[in-house]
Amino acid sequence: MEPLIVSWLRDRYPLSDRLCVGIGDDAAILDLTDAPRAVITTDMLMDGIDFEVDRCGPHRVGRKALAVNLSDLAAMAARPVSALVSLALPRSADLDFVKSLYLAMDRLAEEFGITISGGDTNCWDQPLVVSVTAIGHVTACGPLLRSGARPGDVIVVTGEFGGSILGHHFDFQPRVAEVLQLHREFELHAGLDVSDGLSLDLARLAEASGCGAEIDLDLVPIAPAARTLGNQDGESALQHALSDGEDFELILAVPPDSARRMLREQPLGVPLTRIGTFVTGSGLTQHRGAGPRTPLIPRGYLHGSDG
Amino acid sequence: MEPLIVSWLRDRYPLSDRLCVGIGDDAAILDLTDAPRAVITTDMLMDGIDFEVDRCGPHRVGRKALAVNLSDLAAMAARPVSALVSLALPRSADLDFVKSLYLAMDRLAEEFGITISGGDTNCWDQPLVVSVTAIGHVTACGPLLRSGARPGDVIVVTGEFGGSILGHHFDFQPRVAEVLQLHREFELHAGLDVSDGLSLDLARLAEASGCGAEIDLDLVPIAPAARTLGNQDGESALQHALSDGEDFELILAVPPDSARRMLREQPLGVPLTRIGTFVTGSGLTQHRGAGPRTPLIPRGYLHGSDG
Numbered sequence: 001m002e003p004l005i006v007s008w009l010r011d012r013y014p015l016s017d018r019l020c021v022g023i024g025d026d027a028a029i030l031d032l033t034d035a036p037r038a039v040i041t042t043d044m045l046m047d048g049i050d051f052e053v054d055r056c057g058p059h060r061v062g063r064k065a066l067a068v069n070l071s072d073l074a075a076m077a078a079r080p081v082s083a084l085v086s087l088a089l090p091r092s093a094d095l096d097f098v099k100s101l102y103l104a105m106d107r108l109a110e111e112f113g114i115t116i117s118g119g120d121t122n123c124w125d126q127p128l129v130v131s132v133t134a135i136g137h138v139t140a141c142g143p144l145l146r147s148g149a150r151p152g153d154v155i156v157v158t159g160e161f162g163g164s165i166l167g168h169h170f171d172f173q174p175r176v177a178e179v180l181q182l183h184r185e186f187e188l189h190a191g192l193d194v195s196d197g198l199s200l201d202l203a204r205l206a207e208a209s210g211c212g213a214e215i216d217l218d219l220v221p222i223a224p225a226a227r228t229l230g231n232q233d234g235e236s237a238l239q240h241a242l243s244d245g246e247d248f249e250l251i252l253a254v255p256p257d258s259a260r261r262m263l264r265e266q267p268l269g270v271p272l273t274r275i276g277t278f279v280t281g282s283g284l285t286q287h288r289g290a291g292p293r294t295p296l297i298p299r300g301y302l303h304g305s306d307g
Numbered sequence: 308m309e310p311l312i313v314s315w316l317r318d319r320y321p322l323s324d325r326l327c328v329g330i331g332d333d334a335a336i337l338d339l340t341d342a343p344r345a346v347i348t349t350d351m352l353m354d355g356i357d358f359e360v361d362r363c364g365p366h367r368v369g370r371k372a373l374a375v376n377l378s379d380l381a382a383m384a385a386r387p388v389s390a391l392v393s394l395a396l397p398r399s400a401d402l403d404f405v406k407s408l409y410l411a412m413d414r415l416a417e418e419f420g421i422t423i424s425g426g427d428t429n430c431w432d433q434p435l436v437v438s439v440t441a442i443g444h445v446t447a448c449g450p451l452l453r454s455g456a457r458p459g460d461v462i463v464v465t466g467e468f469g470g471s472i473l474g475h476h477f478d479f480q481p482r483v484a485e486v487l488q489l490h491r492e493f494e495l496h497a498g499l500d501v502s503d504g505l506s507l508d509l510a511r512l513a514e515a516s517g518c519g520a521e522i523d524l525d526l527v528p529i530a531p532a533a534r535t536l537g538n539q540d541g542e543s544a545l546q547h548a549l550s551d552g553e554d555f556e557l558i559l560a561v562p563p564d565s566a567r568r569m570l571r572e573q574p575l576g577v578p579l580t581r582i583g584t585f586v587t588g589s590g591l592t593q594h595r596g597a598g599p600r601t602p603l604i605p606r607g608y609l610h611g612s613d614g
Contacts, residue, residue, distance in 0.1 A: 034343075036343040038336070088351060119349060124356050126353070129395055133349055
C-alpha cells in the first residue's frame with residue numbers, strides 16, 4: 001500500500017486517549033456508563049458479491065458498508081455510537097480510492113452522530129473486502145427483538161420493496177431515527193430490517209416468535225424499481241417486492257391498538273403500511289383482500305449460498 | 308456454500324434473547340452495567356498474507372484470528388467479554404473446514420471466558436478472509452494506554468522475541484491474564500502488545516508518550532526460534548528479536564520502584580525482563596551494558612505495506 005495512504009489514515013484517525021485508534025493494533029474505549037447495554041453487529045462486504053467496485057466506485061461501497069450495519073442496529077432499536085472499519089484493499093487502490101471510501105463513511109457517520117473509532121487496514125492481491133462493526137446501545141425503551149411478535153399483532157412495514165439492485169441497495173436510508181421515534185411513541189413487540197427479502201425475513205421473524213404470518217398481497221408497498229425490474233425480466237413487480245432483498249426497510253410487529261394509531265398518525269417521513277397480521281400456527285399465508293388463503297413459500301437471498 | 312454449513316452454524320450459534328445471533332443480519336446485546344467502559348478492537352486476517360490456509364489448516368487460522376484480538380485487548384489491560392466473527396469463505400470450504408475454524412475459536416473463547424456472539428458468514432471465489440471484532444471492558448484499574456510512559460520508567464517485556472514465523476505466530480498466548488494481574492498488583496504507566504516488531508512497537512509507544520527509549524541490547528530476551536531463523540538466513544538472532552513481529556508479548560512502561568519489585572517477584576508464569584529505560588527526548592537509542600549509545604532505527608512489519 002502507498003505510504004501516502006498510511007499517513008492519510010493516521011492523520012485522519014489519530015491516536016488519542018479517549019479513542020485509541022491506530023492501523024493494525026488498536027482498541028477503542030467507549031464509555032457506556034449512561035447506557036450500559038451495548039448492541040454490536042458486524043457485516044462483511046466483498047467485491048463481486050455485494051458490489052462491483054469498478055462499476056459503482058469506492059464511495060458507494062464505503063457508504064453501503066456502514067449503512068448495512070446501521071440498519072442492523074435499527075432492527076434492534078439501538079442507538080448507534082461508533083463503528084470500526086477493516087479493509088482488505090486491492091494493490092491497485094490508491095489514495096484517492098481510500099479517501100473516497102472513507103469520506104463516504106465519514107459523511108454517513110456524521111449524519112448519524114457516530115464516530116469511526118478504529119479499524120484495521122490491509123492490502124493484498126485480491127478484490128476489496130470491507131468489514132464494519134457497529135456499536136450502539138439499547139435505549140430506555142429496551143431492545144427490539146425478533147422473538148416478540150404475538151398472534152394478533154399487525155405487520156407494519158416502512159417504505160417500499162423490490163428492485164433494490166437498481167440502486168436502492170446503495171442509497172437506502174438506515175431506519176435508525178424512524179425506529180427510535182416509533183419505539184418511544186408506540187408499543188412495538190418485535191422487528192427486523194429486510195436484508196434478504198420481505199417474505200424470507202418475515203418468515204424468520206414469525207419463526208423466532210413462534211407464530212405464523214398472513215400477508216395481504218394487495219397491501220404490499222411495491223417500489224417503482226420493482227416494476228422497472230419486472231418489465232425487464234418478466235417477473236411480477238409483486239414477486240420482486242416479496243423476494244428481492246436489500247430493501248433495508250423495517251418489519252414491525254405492532255399490537256392492534258398501537259398499530260391503528262400509528263397508521264392513522266403516520267408520524268414518519270416515510271410511509272408506514274399494514275401488510276398483514278401475525279397469527280397462531282407457523283409459516284406464511286398469502287391472500288388478496290377477502291380472497292382464499294394459501295401458503296406462501298418465503299423467497300429471498302439465502303445469505304452465503306449460491307442462489 | 309453448502310446448506311450443511313449454514314445449518315451447522317445456525318444450530319451452534321442460535322438466535323436467543325440474550326445474544327441475538329444470526330447469519331447475516333444480527334446484533335448481540337452485551338450488558339456492561341457493571342463495567343460500562345467498553346474496549347473494542349478488530350483485526351482482519353487474509354489467506355496469503357497472515358497465513359497460508361493450505362499449509363496451516365483452518366484450525367490454526369481460527370485460533371490466530373481470535374488470539375490477535377485478545378492480544379489487542381491485553382495491550383489495553385481490558386478484560387475480554389465477547390467476539391464477533393466475519394468470514395469470506397472460499398467456495399472450496401466444506402463443513403469440516405468451517406467446523407475446524409470455529410472449533411478452534413470456540414476453544415480459545417472458552418479458555419478466556421468469552422462468548423462468540425455473532426458474525427457474518429459469506430462465500431466467494433477468492434481466498435479466505437477472517438475478520439474478528441473483540442469486545443472487552445476496562446477494569447477498576449483503568450485502561451492501559453500507549454501514551455502514559457514517562458522518562459525514567461523502566462521498559463519491561465514479557466516472554467521472548469523473534470522467529471515467530473516458525474510457529475509462534477499461531478501458537479502464542481494472548482497476555483490477558485498476565486496484564487490483568489500486573490495491573491492489579493503493580494503501577495503501570497503504559498503498554499502495548501508487539502505485533503509488528505519489538506523495536507517498531509517500542510518506538511510507537513515512546514512516540515505516543517512524547518519521550519525516547521534506550522534499549523540495552525544485551526538484555527533483549529531472544530527466542531530460540533530467532534536463533535534457528537538466524538542460522539537459516541544469516542541475520543543475527545538479535546536482529547530477528549528486534550524486528551520480526553507477531554511476538555504478541557507485552558511492552559510495559561513501569562515506574563522504577565514498581566519495576567524493581569515486579570522483576571524481583573516475577574509473579575507470572577512467563578518471565579518479565581527489563582530491557583531498558585524511557586528517557587527524555589525522542590526516538591530509540593541502543594547500547595550494550597555500559598558501552599556507547601547510538602541511534603536504533605526501528606524495524607518491523609509495516610502493516611499493510613509491501614515490506
